[in-house]
Amino acid sequence: MNAAGGSRRSPADALASTLRDGINARGVTLAWLHDQLRLRGNAVSMATLSYWRSGTRRPEGAQSIAALSDIEELLELAAGALTGSLGDTKRTGPVGRSRFPIDERDLEQMVKDAFAALGTPYPDSTREVTTHSVTDVNAQGNVSYCLTRSIVQSTTGTVAAIPFLELSPGVRTPAPVLSAVSGGRISARYSHPSGEVHGALFELESPLTAPETAVIEWSIGFPAGYPPTQETGHAVARQCRELMVWTRFHPDALPDWIEEKIETPTGIRLAPLSLAGRTSIHQVRRAFGPGAIELLWGFGDREDQPG
Template sequence: MEAGFHDAFAEALARRGVTLSWLHERLVERGCPVSPTALSYWRSGRSQPERGTSLEALAEIERLLRLSPGGLSARLGPSKRPGPRPGERSMQEIFADSPGVLPALHALEFEGLYDELVEQLRHITVDIDEHGRATGMEVRAIMQARGNDARRTPLIVTLDGLDRAPEFRPVAGCSIGRTFLDPATGVFAAELLMDRSLARDETCLYELSVELGEPSDDAWFDHYAARRLGELLIWVRFDPSRLPSRLERYVRTDDGEEVTEVTLGGGRSVHALARGFGPGMLGIRWTW
């Protein structure tokens, strides 16, 4: 009979020759923290991964223990929670509100967002001009290789009224390969290439600027993290001649939306910072 999840987990730990403490530290480094107590319960069979964040961490555990994808997740028994497991969503469900994303990924020969590289940290800076419009943004990120010879990752921008494609301008650590534009759905996708191929678990940084094809007068900016990030930062900077009267930071997850009022504090910029965040959306919105 095939071993259950906890037996397979314990066997994989022993075969790799690592402790639960080592595994916990590596998961924290990768932005997928699981408590030592939870890992111990998984090994003993007292519990198993159930929540969306735990299932996301399980994929990292398989890589850290040098198992094939599904080597542990395929051994999970029936959920002990009523209803479907939280976070068990297909790519189609994740992008249900953006139907053009999956075709754009496939056009660039990606199966998903993290085929070769996973994002560990993302910092986004957005400038709002004197007319209250965003014309572009700057992005800095740290990526980690899921396997050897990893170099590619997709970039996706979704906008209303995409008459002209955005322009990605590499600043450091990367270049742009193929691109795909679907004006009907407002989706623009590009193939981002790191400066060199990476070995498994190796990290690299890149920086690029994004010039929007058409200035956006949306009174908000947000970013959706499809997986857990070690750190996500959004920094919105306003022209001093056009400052908002009210600002809110918001977080959207499967549990709903959490809103916190924020202020400029006499300055002209505001930021939202989240550590160990995702899946979910982090954003800032304002009124004039």
């Protein structure tokens, strides 16, 4: 409650004050902050940082929000010290154009067929603002269950349902069991004749009008007869503020080798990873997409494995 004669600071003023105090307390400069953000992949200009510090402008859009989270860490501020002062915004922010996450034209056509069969336009007009995907691996070393929670946003118009697909490029599989856990229900299902694309239409509890968001959760189970799978991941067609893929291995089936695969429409990057005494690995990317974060693993020598 405001006292008589008092005033409430705008979100931009509140953020500016916290940012200035954090910079002063840390004893750093805007130039240092700019360089550290650039090293983290957040190319925020010096001018933009200056605007935020003065309160002339407030951050908008996924990349700016991701930068604020990095600034909180760099200035050793509490999580949410900056992002929590923003308040509500009616802007969607820059979302970029939708692109098929990987360079597979035949697979993209199958996805278009799936969208058409599910009665939704291609590309989808929503984006995943934040997504956490958790996969469990069984005692045989194969994927057994995946649970995904997302904050989804309508980027234009009103959206009542969102298609979700499971892809297995080059491998024919039976339909996995896609289930709605929270935030809506499955209203339609589809399997492509190739067996490489399976999907379901997730009908939201209530329609989203841009730039509204909703939190949804869905799971994927794998029936008997599904090929043993030693890879997992998540793909986004638009930039995602934060994408996390967490893979949890059974303690009796820890792999001998693990490899990260980052795939975008422009190429593939591979890198070895290690459990380092743990039983799980989490991969996190901010301001990521379009693209896919994947994890591959196996037993025996990596050189003996296909691909």
